[in-house]
Every structure is written in structure tokens, then in C-alpha cells.
Amino acid sequence: MPPPIATPRARALGFGMRRARQARNLKVRELGRMIDVPPQNISNWESGKRIPKVDELATILGALRVEPAERARLVELARTATEPNWLEQHAPPTATFVDYERTATDMFEWASGLVPGLLQTPAYMRAIFAATARPKQDIEKHVMIRLARRDVLRSHPPLEYQAVLGEAVLHQDIGDRSEMAEQLRHLLAASRARNVSVRILPERRGYHPGLYGPFVIFDFEDLPPIVYLEHYRSNGYVYHDDHLADYRAAKATLSALALSEHDSEQLIQGVITELED
Template sequence: MSPPIATPRSRALGFGLRKTRQERGFGLRQLARATGVHPAELSNWELGLRVPKVEEVALLLGQLRVDVTERERLFELAEHAREPNWLEKEMPDAPAILTTLAEYERTAVSIFSWQPMVVHGLLQTPDYARAILAYGGSPAQLVEQRLRVRKIRQTAIREYRAPECSFLLGEIALRQPIGGREILLDQLRHLLELPRRLAVRIVPFGGDFHPGLNGSFAVLEYSDLPSIVFLDQHRGSAYIYDDDQVADYKSAAKTMASLALSADESRAFIEGVITELEA
């Protein structure tokens, strides 16, 4: 069984419960004892990994003596935390890890991403994405399903209230001939056609060690929730919520940004790679 995933709604409820508990001076185990809730269960609620029932939320808030306004806000979150998000409604068969990621992206105020080896999924052309998703003989139906999810995610970050995006790509991502020369060329031309607000910057190959050599990562920030880090690996993905670890990744993001070419320099760099490939 897959581990539970903290969705944006469940996480908002959990963050509100934890913040209220801490403001009232209650330790987690102290509140658990006072309400008869198992500490592990209360911890899962605060992390957004499990969603408490409305009556369970009422039990906690009664013990914490929360004011009417905040109580109603948390009740509303509890009532709606289990509802499917916008992508789940449109594609009920989509994997939970993808629908949750799409919701996190759509509700963020800013997204920073570092991808050293391949072009970020939100920037990929269909053919480039298909060449990646089809690797290993994945069933065609699954590949097309994931392509549809990727297309919806791409559309979402181009909306009026879309997050501010900063995409850093390693030079290798521009030269790795995924799908072949023509598909790569089409992908590179697509990068030049993206809206300027989807800032694409290149980190050239070479130089000393930097944190980006440890792999790709994304930092997503929100107006009313703590930031999170998303890690996407070969055999799975993970979210990081721990404040200290998130701070480390934010520091790494600043380092990577300092190593990247400017937006104009990056465009010129991409044009240069296209010229090389066309020669």
C-alpha cells in the first residue's frame, strides 16, 4: 500500500491545527492525552497525512478554546478536505501522486525548479515527454494518460493567477538527445517560445561542486502555508515539509540561481546549441 500523501487541503487543515495548538502552549502528547486521541494519529492530522472528522476537529478546538472565526475556518477545511481537487474531477483515473502535484503547483505563489539532466515536465513538448514516459516499455495507455496530466499541468501554470516560475536547467539537459535529434531540436525551439514570465535559465557545465550536482529538486512557496520541497526520482517521488530541510533546499536554490546565466544569456545559449545541432 502506498504511503498517504498530504494534499494541499489536508495540509492547510493540519497546519491550522498545529499552529493553534502551539499558540495555546500545548505539546502534541499533552493535547493527545487531554482529548483521548493517539499521539501518532494527531501527528498525522497535523501533517495532513490523515483527515480528521469534523467532530474530531471539534474535540480538539474545544480543548484549545479557539475563537469562533478560526473554529469556523477549520471546520470548513475539515468538511472539504476529502473532496477531489480540480484535476481529480477532470481525470478521476489519474494517479494520486500526479493530481496532488498538480494541485500544489496550481496553488503555489512561486515555483523554483532545478533540473540538471532533462527539461522540466512543465516545459516539455509532447514528443519529448512521450520519449521519456515510454521508456522501459510502459503501456501506451499509461503513457497517454500521463501526457494528458502533463498537458493540464502546463496549462495551469499559464493561467492568469499562475505562480511565478523559475526553471533552471543544466547544460546537459539541452544536449541529451532524448527521442532523437529532431525531437530535441523541437524541444529547444519550444523553450525559446515560452512566455517570458516562465523564466528559463541555464547552468553551464563545469566549475566546482555545487548542491545541484546531488540531483533535481523544486521549492514551492505559498501565501498561507509553509513552503515545501518536491523531489522526483526514477522510482518514486517525495515531498519534504520539515522546516530545516526546506530551508536547506532554499539555500541550495539561491546558490543555483547565482550560478545560472541571465534570462537573455540563457536564450542566446539555447540558440547556440540549436545552431550546433543544425550544423
């Protein structure tokens, strides 16, 4: 049986290879000529469709003068790239997650506690980061990165984005009342884009799979889908067909329980009115 293609680790490896190449302002063909490797091989490695051997990867990383820490990370990804699932020990979101957003065609997100990153206002972001006691300059850096992620919703073609939010998201005290009202107004404005759907799952709907925590399903044009699981200090990536089927079923259940887009808008507007009183 051939090894699985485009596993979470294989794609993270490919993203890292692409970033390293672009950091040197090299096209795929230029890098291919430099190391005497067919450009198609490099393209397949960068997409995760194929996995380079460790010695092939070492040649590329040497030519690109990749720093030792990043080189060690990518080599480890190459060695474990065929494993179907992955627990990444970092605080979310990572560069890998951002690359998934950038390369996906469709994205479904279940958010149970916070407004999703793609829909957050700068004030909401700052309130979250400030609660983690980050230095101010570090906070501003992360805010700019998160704001840049919104570009996927305005690209050509734009990412098709569906979000189902637990009603509790609307009632969190993130920032002051005016900042929370601003966030919810932005949520309404974003939801009116043709490629964006925001729906609210009311409280007291009984048991549903979303009670176990937030998740994201990424779909791609020519690669297998991937599920992202967000934890406090780590991220999980799920690739196995059986697990994917379970999360597809969870998506269907949450979508069935959620309010319509119109009723969700009315609910959000009602919370805004309460905050502004």
C-alpha cells in the same frame, strides 16, 4: 505546542478529500449540510490547515462513497499527518505534486537531467514514456495529463515559475534530433512569458548543491512552503524549517552560478543550431 499545519501529508489528505467531494459534484456547504459539519471545518481540512479526526474523516468518506483503496490511503494519511517530512513510494509525478503546482503562487525548480514537466513538448514526453515500455494508450493518457499541467502557467493569476537547468539537459538524446530541437525551441518560447524564467547552469562550474539531484521549492499564499525531491521510484516532501533553509540556500547558489536569461537563451539557440545542421 500545537501540531504543525499544512504538512506534506496533511495537504495530500486535503487534496484527496477535495477530489472526492468534487467527484460527487458537491460544494463545501452542501457536504457540510449532508454530514452536519460546519463548512469552515471542511475547508480547513481540505487546505491542510487542520487535520480531521479519523472518525470525522470516515464520515466524510462514507458520505462521498470513496472506494476502499483510496479510503485506506486517506485514513493512513490522517493518522500520520503531523509528521513533518514524507517519502512517497510512487513514480513521479503524482496527483499530489500536480495539486502543489495548482495551489502554489511561486515555484522554483532545479533540473539536472531532463527538461521540467511544465516545459516539455508532447514528442519529448512520448520519448520518455516510450523508454519505460508503457503501453501506447497509457503513454497518450500520461501525455494529456502532463499537457494539462501547463495551465498553471496561463491561469489568473499565473504561477510564478523559475527554472534553473543544468547544461546537460540541453544535450540529452531524448527522441531524435528534430524532436530535441523542437523541445529546445519550445523552451525558448516558454521562457519569454512574463511569469516564467529559464536559466542554464553551465557545466564545469565545480561543486554545487545541485549535484545531489533535482528539487522543487513551492511557495504558497497562506501556507508554509514545501520542498519536493524527485527520485527514480519515490518522491520526498520536506517541510522542516531547517531543511527548507538549506534548500533556499541551494537555490541562491544555483541562481548565482547560472547564466543570465539572455545568455541562457543564446546558449539554447546555439544548441538548436547544432541540432539542425
